[in-house]
Amino acid sequence: MKFSILVANFNSAQYFADCYKSIVDQTYKDFEVIIVDDRSTDNSVEVIKSMIAGDDRFRLFFNEVNKGCGFTKWHCAEHATGEICGFLDPDDTLEPLALQVMIDEFRDNNDISIVFSRHNRCDSNLLPLTQSPIRRIPSGMSYLTFAQHAPEHFTAFRRLSYLSTDRLNKKFLRAIDQDLNFKLEEAGKLRIIDTITYNYRVHNNSLSNAGDYKALFWNMLAINDACERRGISSEVIANKVLQMHIEARVEHFRNLYYGVVNRKAYRIMMTAISPFLSVYRKLRK
Incomplete structure (x- = not known):
């Protein structure tokens, strides 16, 4: 073999x-x-x-x-x-x-x-x-x-x-x-x-x-294609994946924020999370 x-x-x-x-x-x-x-x-x-x-x-x-x-x-x-x-x-x-x-x-x-x-x-x-x-x-x-x-x-x-x-x-x-x-x-x-x-x-x-958000985008396409082939809705799966990604990034930057409590840390956190939120909002429509 x-x-x-x-x-x-x-x-x-x-x-x-x-x-x-x-x-x-x-x-x-x-x-x-x-x-x-x-x-x-x-x-x-x-x-x-x-x-x-x-x-x-x-x-x-x-x-x-x-x-x-x-x-x-x-x-x-x-x-x-x-x-x-x-x-x-x-x-x-x-x-x-x-x-x-x-x-x-x-x-x-x-x-x-x-x-x-x-x-x-x-x-x-x-x-x-x-x-x-x-x-x-x-x-x-x-x-x-x-x-x-x-x-x-x-x-x-x-x-x-x-x-x-x-x-x-x-x-x-x-x-x-x-x-x-x-x-x-x-x-x-x-x-x-x-x-x-x-x-x-x-x-x-x-x-x-x-770039995590790029990997997330292509992962969502793979999920959508697989769901279409199987004749099932991709919404529940996509939401679970998005939620895991968002939670992981939020937790990371929440720790950063509490470690360095200032506006700069907050802006860094929101910049990093925004691509996930944007994709999430579009898929929810």
Whole structure:
């Protein structure tokens, strides 16, 4: 059972060595690596080529022009040939048993389409800071309706299940993984395992740091699309997600306000919250 590791690269030259080492150190050896470069402006291509030279398990492709994350991940999946696939960001790493753990789950459960595991949240030097919680979806709810759509690293999926959907949305700039997770949940069963398989690096250039309100906007689009496919209303789910985002930001800036009681802190708080309130009001109309 071949595993396709999918790497969508853009300007990750300084981190790719760690990513590469974590791949070749996998205990499960039946894998291929599909790398698509989104026209990086650093020396990513030179770095990647030098590392993968002579290893035919690695294949490097290029977008014709810079297309963004959604298109690049779609491009990766189009070249995959493995029965099982999973995305690995070029600035992150896998634990040595990651592929083996995922392969075992799919071999033992023919009806599942997607498997979530857990990850270490690390600093820029890959030193662990915290661990993601084990997610438990209540009985009678789906991943979509549960509405707690935090990143689920490492995630693996069955390629035949993916091909039965309308695949990744090439136009998405954020929430690409959420869009994919919703679609795969519709194609088969979802399984969650209590195993750390992934090291998620947090640094200044992380896509997840590129503006919470932007991620929220694309997450709302993914939710709306999924609800339309399933023939259900998106209002309740969207309101739950918005409320969680708003509460998290309000709490953060409330603490700031009480720590530094002045008008400047209040203005900072309202500036940060306003994008959420604007989206919320529009969706409520």
